[in-house]
Amino acid sequence: MSPNDFKTGQDAKHWAEDPRVRDEHRERERERERGDTYKFVESIHFCCTIKFTMFRNQYDTDVTTWSPAGRLFQVEYAMEAVKQGSAAIGLRSKTHVVLACVNKANSELSSHQKKIFKVDDHIGVAIAGLTADGRVLSRYMRNECINYSYTYESPLPVGRLVVQLADKAQVCTQRSWKRPYGVGLLVGGLDESGAHLYYNCPSGNYFEYQAFAIGSRSQAAKTYLERKFESFVDSSRENLIKDALFALRETLQGEKLTSSICTISIVGVGEAFHTLDQETVQGLINEFEVVGEEPPADEAAPPEQGAGTEAALAPAAPAAAAADEGAPADQGVAPMDI
Amino acid sequence: MTKQQANWSPYDNNGGTCVAIAGSDYCVIASDTRMSTGYSILTRDYSKIIQLADKSVMASSGFQADVRALQKVLSARHLLYQHQHNKQMSCPAMAQLLSNTLYYKRFFPYYSFNVLGGLDHEGKGCVYTYDAVGSYERVGYSSQGSGSTLITPFLDNQLKSPSPLLLPAKDAVTPLSETEAIDLVRTCFVSATERDIYTGDKLEIVVLNASGIRREYMELRKD
Numbered sequence: 001m002s003p004n005d006f007k008t009g010q011d012a013k014h015w016a017e018d019p020r021v022r023d024e025h026r027e028r029e030r031e032r033e034r035g036d037t038y039k040f041v042e043s044i045h046f047c048c049t050i051k052f053t054m055f056r057n058q059y060d061t062d063v064t065t066w067s068p069a070g071r072l073f074q075v076e077y078a079m080e081a082v083k084q085g086s087a088a089i090g091l092r093s094k095t096h097v098v099l100a101c102v103n104k105a106n107s108e109l110s111s112h113q114k115k116i117f118k119v120d121d122h123i124g125v126a127i128a129g130l131t132a133d134g135r136v137l138s139r140y141m142r143n144e145c146i147n148y149s150y151t152y153e154s155p156l157p158v159g160r161l162v163v164q165l166a167d168k169a170q171v172c173t174q175r176s177w178k179r180p181y182g183v184g185l186l187v188g189g190l191d192e193s194g195a196h197l198y199y200n201c202p203s204g205n206y207f208e209y210q211a212f213a214i215g216s217r218s219q220a221a222k223t224y225l226e227r228k229f230e231s232f233v234d235s236s237r238e239n240l241i242k243d244a245l246f247a248l249r250e251t252l253q254g255e256k257l258t259s260s261i262c263t264i265s266i267v268g269v270g271e272a273f274h275t276l277d278q279e280t281v282q283g284l285i286n287e288f289e290v291v292g293e294e295p296p297a298d299e300a301a302p303p304e305q306g307a308g309t310e311a312a313l314a315p316a317a318p319a320a321a322a323a324d325e326g327a328p329a330d331q332g333v334a335p336m337d338i
Numbered sequence: 339m340t341k342q343q344a345n346w347s348p349y350d351n352n353g354g355t356c357v358a359i360a361g362s363d364y365c366v367i368a369s370d371t372r373m374s375t376g377y378s379i380l381t382r383d384y385s386k387i388i389q390l391a392d393k394s395v396m397a398s399s400g401f402q403a404d405v406r407a408l409q410k411v412l413s414a415r416h417l418l419y420q421h422q423h424n425k426q427m428s429c430p431a432m433a434q435l436l437s438n439t440l441y442y443k444r445f446f447p448y449y450s451f452n453v454l455g456g457l458d459h460e461g462k463g464c465v466y467t468y469d470a471v472g473s474y475e476r477v478g479y480s481s482q483g484s485g486s487t488l489i490t491p492f493l494d495n496q497l498k499s500p501s502p503l504l505l506p507a508k509d510a511v512t513p514l515s516e517t518e519a520i521d522l523v524r525t526c527f528v529s530a531t532e533r534d535i536y537t538g539d540k541l542e543i544v545v546l547n548a549s550g551i552r553r554e555y556m557e558l559r560k561d
Contacts, residue, residue, distance in 0.1 A: 118421070142421045150414050 064176045074180060075173050078202035081182035085128035087215035087251040088115060090186040091225065091244055092197040093235040096268035097188035099126040100244040102215075102251060103263050116265045120145035121272040122155045123189035124265050128215035129202075130182035137181060141165065158189035162198040162206045170204030184214045190267055213247060220250040237268060241276075242288045257285060349401050349449045350375055353536030354386055355485030356397035357523055358455035359497070360463030360478050364516045364547035367455035368523045369397045369483070370531070370558060371540040382539035382560065389551060391416055394432040394456040395544050399483030400470070401449035408448045411439055429456030433466040433474060440472030447471050451482040456546055463546075478512055485530035485537040492526060516545065524556055531558045 059065050060073035067073060088101040105112040116126045117138040125141065127134030144164060148156040165185065172178040185200040199214065200206045211229045213221035224247045232240065244264060249257045259281035267273035276284075356369040373384040387397045388409045396412070398405040415435060419427050427435070433454050440448055447470045454466040454474075467480035479497050481489040497512050512519065523543060531538045541556040 139421075142418070146414050146417050150410055 062176060063173055063179060072173060072203075075203045078180035078182050079184075082129040082184035082202065082214055083216060083218075085130070085183070085215045086115070087213060087218050087221060087248070088126040088128045088184075088186055089211075089213040089218075089221050089225075089244055089247045089251075090126060090188050090197045090199075090209070091211040091229075091232055091240055091247070092188065092195045092209075093232050093237075093240050095195060096235075096237050096240055096266060096271070097124075097190065097195050097197055098240045098244045099124055099186060099188050099265045100248050101126050101128075101263050102248060102261060104261055112261075116263050116275060117142075118265075118273050118275075119161075119187075119189075120149075120155060122191065122267060123158055123161065123187065124267055124273040125188070126186040126265070128184050128186075128218075133181045133183040134185065137165065137168075137183065137185065140168065141187075155191060157191040157193070158187065158196045158198065159191075159193075161189075162187050162200055165200050166204050166206045169200065169202055172202075173204055186212060186214060188267060189273075190269065195268070211243075211247075213251070215251075217251040217253060220253065221247040224250045237266070238284075241266065241284060245285060245288060258282065259285060348446075349404075351400060351449070351484075352380065352402040353484045354399040355481065355483035355489065355527070355530055355534065355537045356386060356399050356451070356453050357481045357489060357493075357526055358397065358453040358465040358467075358479065359493075359512060359514075359519045359523060360455065360465040361512055361514060361516060361519055362463065363457075363461055364519070364545060365395070365455040365457060365463035365465065366516070366519045366523055366543060366545050367395045367397050367453065368527065368541060368543040369399065370485075370527060370537045371542055372536065372538050373402060374536050377535075379539075385542055387542055387544050388413075389544070390432055391427045391429075391456075392551075393546065394427065394429045394454060395546055395551070396432075396436070396452055396454045397482075397544075398450045398452040400451045404448040405450045408439065408450050408452075412436060415439070429454070429458055429464050429466075430476075432456070433464075433476070436466075436468065437472040437474045440468065440470065444471050451486075453480045453482050455544075457548075461548060481526070483537075485527075485534040488530045488533055489526045492529065493522075496522060516547065520545065520554070527556075527558060 057067060057073070059067035060077065063072060063074035065072075086102045086104055088099070090097065090099050092098070099116055101115045103112040103115060113131045115128070115131065115134070116124060117135070118124050119138060119141045123141070123145065125134075125138055127138075141161060144161060145156045148154075165187070169181055172180045180202040182202060184202065187196075187198045187200060189196055197209050197212065198206050199209055199212050210232055211225040213225060225243075228243060232243065235243070241264060245257065245262075248262055259278045262281065263275060264281050264284075265273065265275040353374040354370055354372060356367070358365065358367045367387060369386040371383050371385060373380045384402070386399060386402070386405065387395060389395050390409075390412050396409070398408065412432070412435065416427055416432070436452065436454055440450075440452075449470060451470060452468040454468070456464055458464045464476055465478065465480050466474050466476050467482065468474045479493050481493060497514075514522065520543060524541065527537065527541045538558045539560055541558050543554040543556070545552045545554070
């Protein structure tokens with residue numbers, strides 16, 4: 001240590017001017033680079049020696065690395081995460097947008113994850129994939145809506161919100177210290193230009209749809225929607241919900257559709273975004289006879305399972321009983337269900 | 339070298355009076371609808387009352403631009419609260435939020451004199467009264483604004499507990515019925531309108547009770 005080391009203020013030179021310090025600095029930088037290169041080489045060596053059929057290539061370690069074919073594998077892997085989540089479906093008419101999702105709890109003891117979030121009175125979002133990422137993005141969307149309303153005293157147009165969301169997702173595809181969001185969002189909302197349904201990918205792309213489904217086994221729902229989507233534009237509110245329930249049933253592959261495993265939300269002209277409660281949903285399921293593949297059972301045939309198997313034939317009254325079955329198990333859910 | 343005086347003020351006083359009375363199961367919040375500046379009237383039909391949550395209503399007199407800004411901030415904060423907690427803010431919570439929001443601007447205050455009225459957790463009426471920088475207190479009744487100096491002594495006479503020597507009663511609510519309280523409020527404003535030039539035109543009364551919220555209007559002297 002020399003007296004020079006203690007000098008501050010006007011006496012101290014900038015480190016670049018002091019030759020001794022500058023050389024030391026350069027030496028340190030070089031060491032660091034060498035270290036990185038070494039690590040990179042090491043990883044390649046590792047990848048080459050261990051051959052996995054699933055392990056596509058050595059261009060997927062970083063989101064900021066292009067593959068020779070011009071793909072960003074990390075982003076594509078993020079899209080895979082969306083496909084692993086449970087199904088979410090959206091449909092729209094000229095005046096309403098319905099979001100529906102399958103809400104299966106991990107075990108009988110736990111509550112189910114919240115997959116549909118109210119963003120504002122006129123916008124709601126359904127997610128599939130990493131729910132935590134979805135929750136964070138919903139919070140962002142809510143803040144954006146509140147700030148826009150505060151400044152402009154009017155609701156944020158849906159198209160603007162999805163662009164902001166897409167830009168936010170894009171940032172994560174171009175920073176080496178970040179990872180893409182692992183969640184797909186179906187954003188449904190109403191604004192001056194009508195009802196809209198958008199799908200936001202982890203890649204930062206967004207598309208507008210008449211109807212769409214994401215998540216596991218969504219292809220079955222998409223097939224159903226493709227058949228019927230042309231009728232959605234002028235559909236009534238009830239028919240739209242009915243189609244959502246039918247599409248949802250398609251993703252269950254034979255499993256019984258009850259209100260305890262699904263969530264339906266709707267937003268429309270004169271109707272703020274809200275989630276339909278369990279009893280209403282069960283009532284609608286019964287009304288539309290969306291139960292499942294069960295053949296019409298006789299009154300005499302006793303129900304095999306505990307839950308309301310009689311639903312297919314009975315009108316609203318037993319719906320309450322069926323809903324009660326689900327209700328006690330779920331009563332504890334609501335306060336946690338944030 | 340004399341100290342330089344400001345040649346303009348960021349504030350203006352738009353006048354007006356606000357009153358709130360808490361009952362055993364209701365709360366009455368009232369204010370006049372006159373907005374003035376100096377000796378002129380800007381409008382005879384301006385509401386100083388806003389419903390912030392389903393059980394909280396705020397009335398503010400003072401500089402209406404600051405009042406409006408304050409209302410927007412509180413509404414936005416309430417929306418955020420609802421998203422995070424899945425429920426409406428209670429009146430005591432809103433009272434604290436209002437105090438914090440006012441103090442946040444301690445060194446460039448909201449020129450806003452507020453009374454917050456609503457129902458507490460037990461469904462009883464509650465009234466909170468504030469100064470411009472957020473000092474607040476729960477009371478049984480309160481008045482703020484240009485006519486407050488005329489109204490407060492009258493309310494003290496009608497509503498204050500008989501013996502001032504007794505410790506403040508835990509139950510800071512008036513034993514009056516809802517209709518009696520509304521009538522009292524009307525009397526207050528009619529009297530204040532007589533002598534306060536900034537109070538008059540119309541009286542807006544908001545009543546909060548278990549069955550919800552209700553609004554009433556009454557004409558006042560226009561001079």
